[in-house]
Amino acid sequence: MRGSVKKSALILGVLLLSIAAAGQVFPGRDSQADVPVVTERVLVPGGQSVGVRMDVRGVLVVGLEEIENETGEKINPGLVSGLQIGDTILSINGTKVSSADEVQTLVNEIRDTVKLKVKRNGQKMTVTVKPVLSKKDGLYKLGIWVKDKTAGIGTLTYYDPANNTFGALGHGIVDVETNSILPVESGQLLQSQVQEVKEGRDGSPGEIRGIFYHTSDPLGNLQKNCRFGVFGKASKAISNPVYSDPIPVGTQDQVEKGKAYILSTLGNNEIHKYEVQIERIKRQKEPDDKSMIIRVTDPELIEESGGIVQGMSGSPIIQNGRIVGAVTHVFVNDAKRGYGIFIQWMLEESADLK
Template identity: 50%
Template sequence: MNSNKRNKNKSILYIIITLSFIYFLQLINLYSLPSQINIFEGGKKHINLLLPFTITDLESKNKIVKIQNEERELGFKTKNKYSLQSTKRGKTSIDIKLLGLFPVKTMEVNIVNRVKLMPGGQSIGVKLKTEGVLIVALSEIKGKDNKVYIPGKESGLKIGDSILEINDTKIKDSYHVIDLLNNIENHEVKLKVKRDNEKIIKKIMPVESKEDGTFRIGLWVRDKTAGIGTLTFYHEKTKKFAALGYGISDMDTGKLMNISGGEILEASISSIEQGTKGHPGELKGMFFESQNLLGNIEKNTELGIYGKMNNNISNTFLKESLPIALQHEVKEGKAYILSTIGEKKVNKYEVEIIKKETQANIAPKSMTIKITDKDLLSKTGGIVQGMSGSPIIQDGKIIGAVTHVFVNDPTKGYGLYIEWMLEESNILKNDIGKQKIRDIPYFFVENCKKKVK
């Protein structure tokens, strides 16, 4: 009798533990769901929920989205498979509830027009100007007393800080810094500095150098950078563009560069260095700063550079704009990229999407791609520096952009969802109305380092 009771209690305990585990897994799943989702007009989105969670429309009168439970299992079932079918443009909200009674998460659903973009693939020259000047090194100074000083460190400055002002004078460039500090002598210098989006004041005391008797503050700074990349798209309606698919970081500090502006220009590829295992290749190109200006850069973000074109731009491979695909429409399988490899015209190269990620919020590394095109493999060995930003196209839609390479296998790399790039450029928001892996920045950087006395 007692044995049967113990077995019964154990069974109940096992059931409770199992249900608690399932509930815990579902809570993790719910946490990963975005607070906002986009669906194209006439499109459909699937959401799977484990029991006992359900979905209800908070604004059913609007009839913007039709919710249907597609799970047809008879008897006991463990999940609800919902389809959200859009009916017309607009916004609505849906509630995820426990036992159909207790709300645990609200999601905003936006039904939008399918955006069309002119795909890129063109090689471009990129010029960025930093906001103020960027500190890339703090150097030692041997003083008249034979002691070694590091004024920058002693004043609390850090590599990666941007100097915006010197003694209340706004900095134009590194040459301006030299002019302002030429006659500082032994007077304390006031610096306005930007660090991690926060502006702070630092004071630094110059040191008289034993070497030549001049007063120095021991900072190395940079005010610009330049390189080669690939255009991802151009939006004719707003004249906005996006390129690279990754943010440009300073080569010395590794931090995303705060910029005051920049330009993209026409560029041509002069030579190709093939990629091999452990050594990414590179497209080497050239551009002339005085001509062929295409547009102005307004933002440098973790997901690429963004700005506005001066004029309409065409594609030598595709003459018309293509619709974009949202994340849930991307599938594993065949696709192709557009890129300019050793020529002035854009060409098509076959790739395969071997893995896609489900991303609740804007994030890089959305999918893993593999180069399958024999012609491209023979020319570059795979993905090389300079190809970042190459648009990825699948089933006649732009789905993303090439970003990074797998160092130990240059035939593979990462891609970024085009949806995230549209969010970053505000195009989608405007339409709504409201192996060892290393991140290689595919950007050939020109060293513009200057020493400041």
């Protein structure tokens, strides 16, 4: 963006499609006019604070390190072999791996050169690595730090009663070390309880801190993590106390500058409706997570959080009785302002869920 504020931050709180016009065409025709009967697509707005717990597909390389061998020589076998931070290890000598423990176990069973099937920037390749016997603990090592799980706090954007799907966050979950989207192997959408709201200030984004609860009774199962949010199938119907009935979807052409609302859950653990202003709209032919700029004007929200904080990502944006988007980023240098994504881009991503 070319304004005075250039920095923005993803607002997933840390704990550790284009749709078919404005509606859907349902089977059957009007008996008099013999034309398709069209009903607007409707969604149950979110606003609930949710926990996202995700197992990563494969094992993500998040760091490389030197290993001191028995003679005192320091070697980084992963780096020498061409491994890179951001690579995902899919298998070792043909055996699939899905956790850091599996990698360590296999390498120490083989104790010799291993062939890793690796995915890098969407391409699969084979990397051959000779492990080093560590002087420190007597284990064979590849000289890599890996990750297989992640978790965080965010906000539910919508529940679709027509197909039992949900969308949340408005942006993908990325690995902080590599800045790459984490591929979902499995995961759950959980209820969360807000414990504390750290107020956002210019230059220092605030944060919602919470805990997961009812982990044995998840809201749904994750199927997809992509640039525009996390998506999956709900375990049961999800309701919203602010909107007792589903509301229509708004296309980007129906979004206008001016007053709108966001739904979020803060310190009292209840969904509240807060007033915002849509200040700028970017009409988009291709999906993007920065579709509009919003500014918080609600005195209650400003007093409680300072504006937009980490953990509010996914908060649905509602204008003229339609769900038109979701909050995605906060401006680091202006906590009252942030980006939103058009809801149509999120719905496009959930269209292939089964």
